[in-house]
Amino acid sequence: MSSTETTYAEFGLTRAEWITETPRPLLTVIVARDGQRFSACCPELDLLTEMDTADAALADLLSMMREYAEEYQADRARFCRSPNRAHHYPFIQEILRCADLWELREKVSVRFGHLHLSPIP
Secondary structure, eight states, rough: HHHHHHHHHHHTTTTTHHHHHHOOOOOOEEEETTTEEEEEEEEETTEEHHHHHHHHHHHHHHHHHHHHHHHHHHTTHHHHHOOOOTTGGGHHHHHHSSSSSSHHHHHHEEEEEEOOOOHHH
């Protein structure tokens, strides 16, 4: 038995079970520096925020995601009919299953980068 298989076994899982039962990120967050400020966006939900630090931008975006999910759920019929919001519903369901922002954070894949703007011709 390899050391990797031993690790799975420590959790009482086979490799196949580990792969299928380990949660994978559901949403993407891109944090980028914009001069002296930091922007964070979630492309799947079309949400964007800007704050003084990368951590603050990420925290603010996670809060926005939760608030948006609650708003979406409260007026689900309208959002589900909207052509630019209807596809958000599976994400909304997953966000609302999170007990707190930490659980939501576990569903997010965070990437860091820089903004690259091209001049408009």
